[in-house]
Amino acid sequence: xxxxxxxxxxxxxxxxxxxxxxxxxxxxxxxxxxxxxxxxxxxxxxxxxxxxxxxxxxxxxxxxxxxxxxxxxxxxxxxxxxxxxxxxxxxxxx
Numbered sequence: 001x002x003x004x005x006x007x008x009x010x011x012x013x014x015x016x017x018x019x020x021x022x023x024x025x026x027x028x029x030x031x032x033x034x035x036x037x038x039x040x041x042x043x044x045x046x047x048x049x050x051x052x053x054x055x056x057x058x059x060x061x062x063x064x065x066x067x068x069x070x071x072x073x074x075x076x077x078x079x080x081x082x083x084x085x086x087x088x089x090x091x092x093x094x
Contacts, residue, residue, distance in 0.1 A: 007020065007021045008021075013030065014030060015030030016029060016030055042054040047064065049062065049063070049064030050064055071088075
């Protein structure tokens with residue numbers, strides 16, 4: 001599908017859309033949006049310095065100035081190599 005005028009709209013079931021205008025793309029899902037690959041690389045880029053990437057079972061999140069991990073419920077966990085963990089539960093950080 002190609003548009004020479006700069007706008008592309010694809011609508012599916014209620015709440016499902018893919019829109020493109022002036023070099024931007026918006027993907028909207030009624031309940032969720034999944035980006036996946038069966039190879040080995042997933043890459044999402046935003047403004048300068050903002051990326052989310054996955055290569056060979058590893059995930060990298062890069063922010064140009066601030067990175068926030070938030071949960072509106074009760075738990076945020078970040079786990080690394082053996083024994084490396086940052087966790088938050090019930091207003092406490094460990």
